[in-house]
Each structure stands twice: as structure tokens, then as C-alpha cells.
Amino acid sequence: METFIQQLINGLTVGSLYALVALGYTMVYGVMKLINFAHGDLVAFSAYVGLTIFTQFYGSNALTLVNIVIVFSLTSIVVAFMGVLLERLAYRPLRTAPRLSAVVSALGASLVIQNGIMLIWGPNMEIFPSDIFPSTTWNFGGVLISYTQFVILALSAFLMVSLYLFINKTKIGTAIRATAIDQDAAKLMGINVNRIVMIIFIVGSMLGAIGGLFIGVYYRGLTFDMGWMYGLNAFIAAIIGGIGSIPGAMLGGLLLGLFNAMISGYISTEWAETFTFILLIIILIVRPAGLLGHNVAEKV
């Protein structure tokens, strides 16, 4: 029972990371019908940017809560800017081109960002400091929750609830959903589709940036090509939940995290990845559009 609850906590933590990153894939796909393969690399980039800013603060004084908030905000802004730039340079010129051209452009952008990271920070592993959050660990009858896990869980939950409210309860959020359904009809409502796409890239990149920072804080080792690994898992999470569906990405991320943790806890860590793909295949057989996805809406 303890193992179960422990793996539940660990799984939810990792699942939150996947969910934050998965949201970026799913939001871009929802509006542009494009898999933004460079998203994972933006996430990696954010971990490096965060690390660099953290290091600046180390010289003078220890990390305070204010410093941490500054690092998170600055990193999100830098990464959001990169996301917008990515869309302008790699995707907007291909908006009306065949989808395959955009996919190739996405893969190219991914390589450019990866190599950019390698040029700036080098090919060797960089290590995130271990004391960004206090090393406090709470022990509830044998189940351990670290301060870091608590922050990840709480902030992720907050961000996901905020995103849900933004998308479902605001005018801009409704316009985003409308644009995802039918771009031309959205234009006829007076919606500036380019602006909606920009908002999508800002929000998706910011969530990915927070995800990247959490990956740094939680796993600590950073490599220039880490975006592929985390990106792939988050992408799978988005597909499990139903690509294009925002609640789907949240659910898919959490489920995948939990599933991985249970496999690691009860079977073995080495098998986690294999089982991830088995899970993906089963879900795609049973529900081809993912858990919360609906088959591409027929236009009535």
C-alpha cells in the first residue's frame, strides 16, 4: 500500500511535467493541425535558460522566493518569445503549404534549436543545483513527499486550472476554440487568426517553459538533446488524451506519469518505456482519436 501511494505521488509529479509539455503540442495542433516537433527542444532550451539565470543569483546571495519567481517569470518570457519567433520563421510562411512541408520545417527547427543549445552551453551534461527548493521532505506514514514535488504538483495544478478557465470562460479562449474548429468561419467573426496563433504559441511555450524548469529541478541533468526524450513522452501523452484536446493533454500526461511510475514501482524501471508504447498502442486500438479526442469533426 505504501509503495502504491508513493508511486502515486511520484507518478503525479512526473505526469504533471508531461501534461505541461503536452499542452503545448495539443494547443498548436488544435489550431494549426501541425505537430510542432520543436516544442520539446524549446522545453530543453527553457531548462538551460533557467539554469543560467539561477546561476546569476547564486554569486551574491542564496535563493529567495522572490529570486525563484523572477527566474520562472524571466524564463517563461524568453521562451514565449522564442515560441513566437519559431512560429513566424518556421511555420507562418508555410501556413498554406502542404502539411508535409510544415512537418519538415518543424523537424528542421527542432535541429536548429538543439544545435543552438549545444553551441551556447556545450555538448556536455549541465547539472541543475540541488538546493533550489529547500530539501525538506515530509513523511506521511512512510510515504515521502519532497518540497520540490509539492511545488511541482501545486503549481502545475494551478496552471492547468487557470488554462482551463482561460480557454472555457473567456472571450479570447472561446475565440481560440472557434479558430481550432474552423479558421475561415473564425475570420468571418472578425477574429484575427494570426493573433490567435501567436497567443497559442505564447501560452504553449510558457507552459512548456515551466515544464522545462521543473524537469531541471526534478531530474537535474541537462543535455542539449533532452528535448527529444521529454518531448516524445509529452507527445505520447497528448496522443493518449486525444491530440487537439486540452483536457485530453492534462489527462494523458497524468495517466502516462502514473502508468510509468506503477511500472517502475512494481515491474522495473527499464521496462517503463516499453510499456508506455504498449499502452499507447492499446489506447489507439480502442480509441483511435485518444481518450478525450473526437474524430475530426465532420462539417455539417
Add this chain to the structure above:
Amino acid sequence: MVNNEVLLSIKDLEVGYGGIAAIKGISLKVLKGEIVTILGANGAGKTTTLQTISGLLKSSAGTIIFDKNDITKCEAHDIVSLGMSHSPEGRRVFGTLSVEENLMMGAYTLKNHDKETLEWIYDILPRLKEREKQIAGTLSGGEQQMLAIGRAIMSKPKLLILDEPSLGLAPILIKAIFKAIKEISLSGVTVLLVEQNAKAALKLADRAYVLEVGKITHEGTAEELLNSTTIQEAYLGKKH
């Protein structure tokens, strides 16, 4: 209601799809307060014309002046703010949004949607009120058409463009739709209507243009066209 002020004026418009001409130099005018209808067989270029007016398609030649603005090169979303609203062919309601949310999107360009317009829409299209919270994709075809029209007038347009609002609807619903269009027109909105249902459209309209393979072949008051033998044979199904 109709005065002599020109609201929409199109001159020598040409539009093509990848080099294939669909509209081959048409000119037309819509005066403030009028109901003008464009008739024509399938593939004549009616939808292409409307999409070019509202900015979804770009013309290769010609000019479009709307309410004294040259909108030939304007983006579709900017044209909406100038006071034009286009309810597209096939309704195109946002299927996974509720009826209410669809209507809110119609008022996207306004700072606040005003309650009066909404009440008025619910008044002339009462079915929408009953289904306010329902997901648009689950409405019947006729209800979706009502929603598409309601959504288009939420922005309080000067010009309402309707592309085949009666397409695929039962006669009783067509009647309701045409009645709503009449009421919208009486409230002071200018209407540009494309229809396959030529007889009903001519009965409603002040003036009409007939489009054949990208060219305007006839124009005149609705009455003139209703009484013209060529039009009767080609579009009203009467034999002489």
C-alpha cells in the same frame, strides 16, 4: 428604407483558383437598405464572389468599395469591423461550442455584446433561445442555419451577406428563414443574398443579378427578372 447611397460597389472583379478564372470581370452595386440577390446555377461563381467581398479570397483584378473604404486588399477580420458580416455557405457554425458561445463569437469585434441585439435575435429566431445552452453541432440543419444568421447579425452589421441560407432545408423552415431575413432587412440592415431558390429570393429582393460562369448576364429589379421570359425558363422552371 432604400436611399441612393451606395454601400457596396464592385468594379471589374476578377478572381481565380490557381490560374483558373472563376469570376471574369463582374461589377455590381448594393444601395443602403436594399435586399439584393445574386442568382445562378451551381458553379456559376456566387460563393467565390461573396468570399472575395468578405476578404476570404483575394481578387486578381478589380476593386471593392464598402461604405467608402477600399477593401480590395483588406483582411477578412478587418472587414468585419467595418460593418460587414458574412454567413457562409454550409452554415459553418462552431460545432463544439454552445449556441450562446456561437452568438458571442458573432459579436467578437464589439467591446461588449449588447443585450438588446441578443434579445432581438432570440425574438426573431425563438428556437435559438430555447437551445441557448445546447452544443451547436447537435442542432438540426434548420436550427444551425438560424444560428448562422443570428451569429452574423450579432456584430450589428451594415451589410449582411447570406450564402444559400435555404440550402437543404424543409419548405417550412425555408419560410421561417426568409421571414427572419425580411425582419432583419426592415430593421435597417442591407442584405446581399445568394440563392438557388430563385423564386423565393426574387419575391424578397429589391434587385437581382444573374451570374453565369463568372459573368453577370442579367440585372434589374426583382420584378423585372420575375417577369422576364429568359429568367423564367432558366431559373423559375416555367416553360413558354
